[in-house]
Amino acid sequence: MALTEKLERIASLVEQRLDALLAPEPVPMGQARLIEAMRYAALGGGKRLRPFLVIESARLFGVAEEEALEASAALECVHCYSLVHDDLPSMDDDAMRRGRATAHIAFGEATAILAGDALLTLAFDILSRPSTHPDGSVRATLVGLLAQAAGVHGMVGGQALDLAAEGQSLGPMEVAKMQEMKTGALFAFACHAGAVLGRADAVAQGALAAYASAFGQAFQLADDLLDAQGDAATMGKAAAKDEGRGKATLVALLGIDAARARLKALVDDAEAALAPFGAKAVTLKEAARFIVSRRA
C-alpha cells in the first residue's frame, strides 16, 4: 500500500473516532453551538499526521491500531485546539484555514476560544479513560507527557515565543528552539506515546525520540518553504504571510537553497534514527520522505 493510502486510511479512522467523541447531543442551544464549533475545528480536514505517528510508533511494538486510536485522537484534539487559538485576531489573525473560514470567523471569537478550551480539556478526558489503556499508571503517564508537550515549556510556550518574535530579529538557534517547542513538542509526544503504549525499552524510546525530533524540524521547514514559495490555492490558507508579518522562519534566515538542503539532511536523520527497528519501520521512514514531497 502506498503511503498516501496508509495516511488516508488512518486519517479516516481518526476522523470517525473524533466524530463519535464529539457526537451532537440533546443539549441547550448555547452548548450545542459550542459542540458544533468543536466539531468544525476537529473534523473535516487535516492529514492527521500526529495521530498517524502515534499509531505507527505503537505498531513497532505490536500494539494494534485500535489500541492506539484513543491516544491519537486525544493528541489531535490538542492540535486542533491550538489551531483555533493561534488563528484568533489577537494572535495570528487568520481568516482561512484548510480552505475554509477559521473558527472565530465562522462562530465568533467567544465561541472559538471556548471550543479551543473544550478540545484541550477533552484531550485529557480521553487519555484518562480505560479505553486509552487498561493500566491507570500508563494513562497518567500519557496525561503528563501530553501536558508537558502542550504547556508552557512546550507548544503554548513556543506560541508565546513566536508572538514575541514578530518584528524582532532572531538567530537560527532561537528560531529552532521556538519551533521545537511550538510544533516539535507534539510530534515528539506522538512517537513517545506510541512507545509508552508499547512499553518500549529505553533504546527504542531514544530512537523514536531522535526520529520525532528530525521529523518535527523537517515538517516545519517544509511548511516554511511552502509558505515562502507557495500560493494560497495549494496551501489552503494565505501564502507568504510569514514574511509579511515579520515571522521568524529558518527559510528567511538561511535562504531557500540552504533550507532545502537542510530539509533533505533532516529526513536522512529521521530515517537513520529508525535503524534499530529494521524493516518494521518502513512506514515511518516513508512518512519522513513524504514531508519533502508534500505540496500542502
Place this chain on the structure above:
Amino acid sequence: MALTEKLERIASLVEQRLDALLAPEPVPMGQARLIEAMRYAALGGGKRLRPFLVIESARLFGVAEEEALEASAALECVHCYSLVHDDLPSMDDDAMRRGRATAHIAFGEATAILAGDALLTLAFDILSRPSTHPDGSVRATLVGLLAQAAGVHGMVGGQALDLAAEGQSLGPMEVAKMQEMKTGALFAFACHAGAVLGRADAVAQGALAAYASAFGQAFQLADDLLDAQGDAATMGKAAAKDEGRGKATLVALLGIDAARARLKALVDDAEAALAPFGAKAVTLKEAARFIVSRRA
C-alpha cells in the same frame, strides 16, 4: 480556630504551592512573560475556596492536607484559567478582577489567552504526577473527573450557555442548569476529589456530592446577591454588572427576598448532607455558613 483563620491558613498553603509550581525560570523573554502572566492570574488573591473544599473533604477520610495539596492546586489552576478567559473582551469584557487589572489588560489579549491555556494544561500536568497520589489509577481518575467538570458538559459548556443567554429570558430551571455547569461543576469536583483521595465509599461520596451541590448553588446565589446589592469597593470588581448586561441570574428572576430565603435553605441542605460524618464535618459545615456572611 475560627473558620476565617482556617481559610487563610489553607489559602496560604495553596498560594505557596502555586508559587513553587509557577516558579520563574531562566527562559527566553517571550516565555518568561507568559509565566509572569500565569503567576499574575494564579497568585496574589482569591479565597481558595475550591482547594479548601478538596483538603477538607479529604480530611474526612484521614488524608493529611499535604497529600491533598497537589490536587487542590490543580483545581485552582483551572479556576484561575477560567477567570482569565471569561474576562476577555469577546467574553465578559471585564477590566477589573480582585481589585486590579484583569490579565488581558495587564498583559495583552494574546498573552492572556495563552496564560489561560497554559494554566489549564498545567492542572492536568500536576494531577498526572506521583506527588498527587502514588497510585496511577487514582491520578487517572482525578484527571477524568476534572476534565469532565471543566469541559463541554461542565464549566466551559456553562460559560457557553451564559454567553448565549445574554439578552434572552431564561427561566429559573435554565439559569440553575447553566450555573450548575458554570460554577457548580468545579465545587462538585473539589469534594469528589477529596473523596477519591480518601478512597471514600459510595455512601460518603453521595453525601459529599449532595453537600457540594448545595454549596455550589449557595455560593452562586450569594455572589449574585452581592452583585445586585453591592458596590464596587467591597466586590473588588464592578458591581451590578449582571443586570446591566442582561445576565441571567436567579436574583433577577426570584427577587432579593426570595433569593435570600433560598440561600438560607441551600445552606441548611449543605449542612444536612454532612450528617453521616458527624462531628468530623464541622469545618465543612462552617464553610457553608460562611457563604451567607461573606461580603466579597
